[in-house]
Amino acid sequence: MPKARFANEILLHSAALAHLAQPFTSTTNLLTVVREQEYTSEADIYKSAGMAYIAPELREGTNELQLALENKLPTLLELTDLKGSLHNHSTYSDGAHTLEQMATFLRDEGYEYLGISDHSKTASYAGGLREGDVLRQQKEIDELNKKLAPFKIFKGIESDILGDGSLDYEEDILKTFDFVVASIHSSLNMDEQKATTRLITAIENPYTTMLGHPTGRLLLRREGYPINHKMMIDACASNNVIIEINSNPWRLDLDWRYVQYALEKGVMLSINPDAHHTNGYADMKYGVLMGRKGGLTKEMTFNTKSAEEVETYFRKRKEKIN
Ligand SMILES: [Zn+2]
Numbered sequence: 200m201p202k203a204r205f206a207n208e209i210l211l212h213s214a215a216l217a218h219l220a221q222p223f224t225s226t227t228n229l230l231t232v233v234r235e236q237e238y239t240s241e242a243d244i245y246k247s248a249g250m251a252y253i254a255p256e257l258r259e260g261t262n263e264l265q266l267a268l269e270n271k272l273p274t275l276l277e278l279t280d281l282k283g284s285l286h287n288h289s290t291y292s293d294g295a296h297t298l299e300q301m302a303t304f305l306r307d308e309g310y311e312y313l314g315i316s317d318h319s320k321t322a323s324y325a326g327g328l329r330e331g332d333v334l335r336q337q338k339e340i341d342e343l344n345k346k347l348a349p350f351k352i353f354k355g356i357e358s359d360i361l362g363d364g365s366l367d368y369e370e371d372i373l374k375t376f377d378f379v380v381a382s383i384h385s386s387l388n389m390d391e392q393k394a395t396t397r398l399i400t401a402i403e404n405p406y407t408t409m410l411g412h413p414t415g416r417l418l419l420r421r422e423g424y425p426i427n428h429k430m431m432i433d434a435c436a437s438n439n440v441i442i443e444i445n446s447n448p449w450r451l452d453l454d455w456r457y458v459q460y461a462l463e464k465g466v467m468l469s470i471n472p473d474a475h476h477t478n479g480y481a482d483m484k485y486g487v488l489m490g491r492k493g494g495l496t497k498e499m500t501f502n503t504k505s506a507e508e509v510e511t512y513f514r515k516r517k518e519k520i521n
């Protein structure tokens with residue numbers, strides 16, 4: 200390929216056909232613009248088309264051309280915007296590293312806080328925490344918070360959503376957590392109505408702060424159970440529940456195609472690595488990329504908040520229960 204055509208070829212190979220072929224005036228589409236001449240950069244191509252630069256992640260042929268023409272494209276989330284990491288595991292359940300190792304690693308990477316959310320008691324196959332383990336872990340968190348300040352560990356749990364949609368601890372334990380990630384891990388063979396109702400019941404539980412991996416899919420390994428994404432997102436909007444983008448590359452769940460709808464409904468998303476090892480934190484970059492494909496901004500990403508802001512958010516949310 201002649202060097203002079205490089206920018207043209209990059210655009211042709213980094214965009215869905217729908218992005219290139221969609222007319223943005225009565226007579227022109229980007230394919231026409233690209234064929235007209237050789238450009239020095241992708242930015243030049245968009246400029247020549249009379250619109251703002253569109254990042255490769257957004258070149259899908261949805262509404263990005265219109266937004267670019269109106270200069271209304273979102274400023275997309277960056278990995279460096281993240282200030283902490285929520286939904287992570289330690290040796291209390293099935294993680295490879297201790298609570299202190301998980302915390303100091305994240306602190307040394309420049310983050311302000313760790314949300315620990317080990318498995319709950321129903322997930323016995325994953326070393327889920329019984330009530331006594333929860334209290335023992337929370338005592339250790341109190342000690343580490345003194346030792347590691349200003350770094351902060353938030354007390355969480357990844358609570359299993361049972362078949363009827365309830366969480367698997369009594370209220371006296373649920374109220375000890377700063378935050379609860381509610382996830383389905385068992386009885387995955389459900390039709391859409393059953394799965395959606397099960398999720399919505401958990402979302403309506405006042406102790407649920409965040410919904411974990413909404414469909415349970417494992418890419419290339421296991422289909423997710425079918426859910427009505429819009430009903431699930433609407434329930435999160437009504438109950439002030441955050442949805443995670445589980446950033447483990449096998450999951451990437453919430454799927455990016457529903458990010459835009461969540462944003463329209465005012466639902467915040469959290470880039471959660473679900474790390475079971477200190478190496479797992481690095482997966483947050485995949486979650487950021489998926490969020491960006493859906494138009495996710497820093498403002499709508501929960502873990503771009505500072506430790507202080509997150510602490511206030513969790514406290515105020517808990518105060519509203521009852
Ligand atoms: Zn999980």
Ligand SMILES: [Zn+2]
Nearest residue numbers: 286288357473
């Ligand atoms: Zn998890």
